[in-house]
Structures are given as C-alpha cells and as structure tokens.
Amino acid sequence: MTAPFKSNQVQNPDGKQGETLNLLRSTQLIIKEAVQKLGYKNEMYELLKEPVRALTVRIPVRMDNGTTKIFTGYRSQHNDAVGPTKGGVRFHPEVNEGEVKALSIWMSLKCGIANLPYGGGKGGIICDPRDMSFGELERLSRGYVRAISQIVGPTKDIPAPDVYTNSQIMAWMMDEYSCLREFDSPGFITGKPLVLGGSQGRETATARGVTICIEKAAKKKDIDLQGAGIVIQGFGNAGSFLAKFMHDLGAKVIGISDAYGALYDPEGLDIDYLLDRRDSFGTVTNLFTNIITNQELLEKECDILVPAAIANQITVQNAHRIKASIVVEAANGPTTLEATKILDEKGVLIVPDILASTGGVTVSYFEWVQNNQGYYWSEEEVAEKLRRVMVDSFETIYQTSRAHQVDMRLAAYMVGIRKTAEASHFRGWV
Numbered sequence: 001m002t003a004p005f006k007s008n009q010v011q012n013p014d015g016k017q018g019e020t021l022n023l024l025r026s027t028q029l030i031i032k033e034a035v036q037k038l039g040y041k042n043e044m045y046e047l048l049k050e051p052v053r054a055l056t057v058r059i060p061v062r063m064d065n066g067t068t069k070i071f072t073g074y075r076s077q078h079n080d081a082v083g084p085t086k087g088g089v090r091f092h093p094e095v096n097e098g099e100v101k102a103l104s105i106w107m108s109l110k111c112g113i114a115n116l117p118y119g120g121g122k123g124g125i126i127c128d129p130r131d132m133s134f135g136e137l138e139r140l141s142r143g144y145v146r147a148i149s150q151i152v153g154p155t156k157d158i159p160a161p162d163v164y165t166n167s168q169i170m171a172w173m174m175d176e177y178s179c180l181r182e183f184d185s186p187g188f189i190t191g192k193p194l195v196l197g198g199s200q201g202r203e204t205a206t207a208r209g210v211t212i213c214i215e216k217a218a219k220k221k222d223i224d225l226q227g228a229g230i231v232i233q234g235f236g237n238a239g240s241f242l243a244k245f246m247h248d249l250g251a252k253v254i255g256i257s258d259a260y261g262a263l264y265d266p267e268g269l270d271i272d273y274l275l276d277r278r279d280s281f282g283t284v285t286n287l288f289t290n291i292i293t294n295q296e297l298l299e300k301e302c303d304i305l306v307p308a309a310i311a312n313q314i315t316v317q318n319a320h321r322i323k324a325s326i327v328v329e330a331a332n333g334p335t336t337l338e339a340t341k342i343l344d345e346k347g348v349l350i351v352p353d354i355l356a357s358t359g360g361v362t363v364s365y366f367e368w369v370q371n372n373q374g375y376y377w378s379e380e381e382v383a384e385k386l387r388r389v390m391v392d393s394f395e396t397i398y399q400t401s402r403a404h405q406v407d408m409r410l411a412a413y414m415v416g417i418r419k420t421a422e423a424s425h426f427r428g429w430v
C-alpha cells in the first residue's frame with residue numbers, strides 16, 4: 001500500500017490533551033473583553049462565546065487488516081450571520097471538541113479581520129495519519145464527509161486543509177460530496193489540487209501572509225530584515241514556505257524545528273537543503289544528530305520568533321526567557337494569555353495568530369470565488385490581492401491597538417469580532 005505522504009515513521013510526541021480545553025476558555029475571556037470595549041451588551045458575548053452549531057460524528061472505517069475502526073470527528077460552526085462558515089479540517093491524535101470549537105471562533109475572527117463574507121468553522125478527526133495507509137485515509141476522509149454532509153456545502157460551510165491534511169484529502173472529500181449531491185461541487189472545499197479547481201498560490205498563502213506581517217512588524221520595530229535572525233518552530237506547510245520566503249528576502253533563518261526536535265545555527269541554516277529533505281509531515285530533524293529540543297529553540301537568541309506548529313508553546317514557564325523582539329504567530333494559539341502579558345511587558349511586539357495566519361483563509365476565499373465564477377486567476381493576481389488584504393489588516397489592527405492602548409491580540413479580537421457582531425445585530429439575533 002502506498003502511503004499518501006512520505007513518512008519518516010517516528011513516534012508522535014505531540015502536545016497534551018488538557019491544554020486545548022483552555023484554548024476555548026481563554027478565547028472566551030478575550031471575546032468578552034473585546035465585546036465590552038466595543039460597547040456591545042452582554043447578550044452579544046453570550047451569542048459569540050460558543051459556536052451556534054457543533055456536531056460530533058462517529059466514522060466506521062474498514063482498515064487494511066480487515067478490522068473496522070471507529071473514529072471520532074467534529075465539525076463546529078461558530079457563527080453564520082455574515083455568510084457560510086469556513087475553516088480547515090485537522091487530522092491529529094490530540095483533536096478534541098474544545099479545541100475544534102475554539103478554532104472555529106478564531107476562524108470567525110480571521111474572516112472578520114480580512115473582511116471575508118464568511119463566519120468561522122472548523123473540523124477535526126482524532127487519528128494519526130502518519131500510521132495510516134493511503135486507502136485507510138481515503139475511506140476516513142470520505143466517511144467524514146458523509147457524516148457531516150447535512151451541515152456543510154458551498155453555501156453552508158466550506159472546509160479546507162489544516163494540520164496533517166493536504167490537497168489529496170481535499171480532493172477525496174470534494175469527490176465524495178459531489179457524488180452525494182450528484183453534481184460537481186468544487187466550491188464545497190478549498191485547498192484542492194489545481195486540476196480540481198484549486199487556486200494558484202493557495203499552498204504558500206499562509207506563509208506569504210506571515211511574511212507580509214513580518215515585514216510590517218520589522219519596520220515598526222526598526223529591524224532590518226537583511227541579516228535578521230529568524231527562528232521558526234514547525235517545518236510543515238506554514239513553517240517551511242516561510243523559511244524559504246525569509247531566506248529569499250535576505251534574512252538569516254537560524255533555527256527550525258519539527259515534532260521531533262530542532263536545529264539551530266547562528267550562522268544560518270541551509271534552507272534549500274532542508275526543504276528538499278523534509279517529508280510531507282514537515283519532518284526533517286530526524287536526519288541530524290546535533291538536534292536540540294523545541295523548548296530550547298524557542299529560548300534561543302534571535303530577532304524574530306515564529307511559532308508555526310501547535311498551540312500552547314509560549315507559556316509562563318518560558319516567556320521570561322524569550323529573547324526575540326518580535327513574535328509572529330503563524331500557528332493557532334501558540335502563546336497563552338499569561339505569556340502574552342509577560343512578553344508585552346518586556347516590549348516584545350506580538351503579531352497574533354488571528355492576524356498573522358489569515359493568508360490561508362484569504363486565498364481559500366479566492367479559490368471559492370474562482371470556483372463559483374468558473375474563471376481562474378494567475379499566481380501574480382492572487383499574490384497581489386493577498387498582499388493588499390494583509391497590509392490593510394495589519395495596519396488596521398496596529399492602529400486600533402495604538403488608539404485603544406491595548407495589545408495587538410485584543411486589538412485583533414476587536415477588529416475581528418465587529419463584523420460578526422454587526423451582522424448578528426442586523427439579522428435581529430441580538
């Protein structure tokens with residue numbers, strides 16, 4: 001059986017189950033603060049603090065050895081007042097309901113920040129795709145679509161890739177949905193292969209958006225990107241393309257990591273070599289013996305630190321020891337609220353996740369628009385449109401943070417929640 005990804009077959013040492021429930025609680029705390037600062041009544045907070053719809057599904061999958069395994073999946077739709085909900089599907093052993101709900105809320109915020117006509121959605125399946133065959137993954141992907149088919153669709157809720165899902169999985173999901181509905185439905189899902197209606201520039205979109213945020217933040221902090229030291233945690237879709245873009249801009253990528261360890265060299269790493277050798281799960285450090293831990297990497301000397309892997313990486317335990325002047329969150333939820341406060345007091349400029357990683361959903365929106373009109377744009381057109389969205393979003397949030405004397409995270413929540421709140425109000429919900 002051919003594996004869908006090149007796997008290096010190593011043990012999975014990923015995060016802790018309990019922490020992700022806190023993601024929902026800490027999201028609710030900032031939502032409350034943002035709603036109050038914007039002058040909305042408490043009813044608005046009551047509406048926005050939880051998804052309007054969340055489904056748990058059980059998916060039976062025939063495994064290659066003849067047994068049947070039952071997987072648990074989730075789909076959460078935070079708020080559909082603005083339009084259909086939108087957000088990725090994560091395949092990961094640590095997926096849980098609280099995390100999926102929090103991620104769907106963040107998608108509403110990202111869509112609000114980028115001014116997209118969507119609410120937020122998110123999905124996930126508890127599984128480890130690194131231990132599954134091509135056929136098992138296809139049956140799981142198709143089973144998930146059948147299980148959630150009643151609440152998703154091109155004008156209801158549009159999935160996309162996220163951690164450990166890719167364009168092949170999107171293609172299977174799109175095909176399954178098209179079979180169920182008996183018509184071709186490219187607009188059902190984004191992040192598809194180009195031949196199935198994918199958009200130019202989707203694969204690199206998140207990293208491109210993060211790059212634009214880094215350029216803007218470096219200017220605000222008077223840091224010259226030429227020769228600036230960059231550390232990136234995570235070498236998957238977001239982290240690896242970002243390393244390439246930073247390298248091409250003349251910055252020095254001095255640290256990278258994956259789930260199994262980290263590489264650090266103050267003279268700069270050979271990014272082209274690492275890109276060539278990484279597998280499709282974003283694993284590369286297992287080819288080296290001189291590795292350090294992810295936690296050691298985060299505390300290394302650098303100008304700009306980019307967490308681009310998983311949640312809860314910068315906490316009260318290590319925030320005091322972070323040496324970067326700028327932290328740009330490519331990952332969702334890498335910094336806890338307490339750690340945000342510590343970094344803020346140290347004068348570190350944090351570009352929050354819901355701003356920094358908005359490039360992905362923005363180009364997903366472009367893909368959906370192109371699918372709906374059946375007319376496709378060049379890579380340059382996509383890149384230019386994305387740049388405009390990212391630059392405007394960064395400036396709006398930066399100015400909001402200055403005007404209200406709040407950190408960039410709260411400013412991003414204020415900007416992000418406004419559209420959903422207004423749409424909910426006009427619809428007469430609150």
Ligand code: NAD
Pocket residue numbers: 013014015161162163164165206233234235236237238239257258259260281282283294308309310311330331332357358360361
């Ligand atoms: P990916 O699956 O392509 O790569 C994940 C990377 O993180 C891999 O290098 C993996 O080895 C590493 N990793 C996994 N567990 C780790 C751990 N415990 N410690 C350190 N590293 C670990 O995923 P991606 O698409 O690059 O997403 C990375 C982050 O960016 C996620 O938080 C995701 O939600 C966020 N994000 C991604 C997109 C996108 O379009 N890809 C968009 C918005 C946000």
